Amino acid sequence: MSTWRDYVRRVEPYTPGEQPNQPGMIKLNTNENPYPPAPGVTALAEHLPTDRFRLYPDPAASELVNELAAFYHVGRDQVFVGVGSDDVLAMVFQTFFNRNQPIFFPDITYSFYPVWADAFRIPYETKPLDADFRIRKEDYYEENGGVIFPNPNAPTSVLENLDFIEDILKHNRDVLVVVDEAYIDFGGRSALELVSRYDNLLVVQTFSKSRSMAGMRIGYAIGQAEIIKALNDFKYSFNSYTMSQAALMLGAEAVRDRAYFEACTEKIIKTREWVSEELKALGFVFNEPWANFIFASHPKYPAKELFDALRKEKIYVRYFNLPRIDNYLRITMGTDEEMKTLIRFLKAYMK
Secondary structure, eight states: OOOGGGGOOOOOOOOOOOOOOOTTOEEOSSOOOSSOOOHHHHHHHHTOOGGGGGSOOOTTOHHHHHHHHHHHTOOGGGEEEESHHHHHHHHHHHHHOOSSSOEEEESSSOTHHHHHHHHTTOOEEEEOOOTTSOOOGGGGOSOOSOEEEESSOTTTOOOOOHHHHHHHHHTOTTSOEEEEOTTGGGTOOOGGGGTTTOTTEEEEEESSSTTSOGGGOOEEEEEOHHHHHHHHHHHHTTOSOOSOHHHHHHHHHHHHOHHHHHHHHHHHHHHHHHHHHHHHHTTOBOOOOOSSEEEEBOSSSOHHHHHHHHHHTTEEOEEOOSTTTTTOEEEEOOOHHHHHHHHHHHHHHHO
């Protein structure tokens, strides 16, 4: 009798955001950017040198790494790239979280963290956010096998300042501290400026949000050279060619256009500001948002009721049926016109 089923590694998988595809829909559920990538990306995509597709891509991803190093004023040996920040983070878990002590991360956070920990047999402890959805830094002073948290946090959109992050670093000098900055470009101050002072800090970012390239799957990490070398050694141990020729070329082109990047993020920040005021006027309550989304609840209208009502109108937001956050909606910032449609519907629904 076959016994292979007894040896299958079983985990509770990550549940990605719904990807509806309906005419006339307003998609505000997966924190994508509502604007196109930089013009140079579009121009290059229309004339990609397809002859290069028959060749393996550069395993060192030199063109993209060089552009990111120049953009952030760090050494080329301080940059690691991968197939989206999920790929980068999965390699971080496997490369660095190998102690017997549990790694620490918040109880309300990016839900891929426990999935990776389970898949890679990494012990972990979740540390509860306080009543205002803030990290309690003292919870991270205990002995551990590593620390990871998003800043701003997801799905809460709460930002911690650099002094806060540095305090956690000072209390965890013997383990890697990973700051997952998928949303930092929407108003926060990056922990990148701490990298030169802490050899145990790794900052992870992505092209999926502020650079409008979720579909190209490009992520990267910045830290001191020894950390990056360890990541590359692990990557080369199982797949040297993690990124496609197209992703490397288009990613580099996106980084070159700083003006477009800054204009696009500023546009989303302005949208978030007026949408925040409109939602408050309707009675929604939420912390000050620092990402490209707002995480809000309403004292009179249950989140699931609103989620279902919006869905019937083909307006998609994110609802989490999870402890502590099952009365909240995560609302991604779309175009101004899309957000006006959302607000009009809510006003009509709640009158």
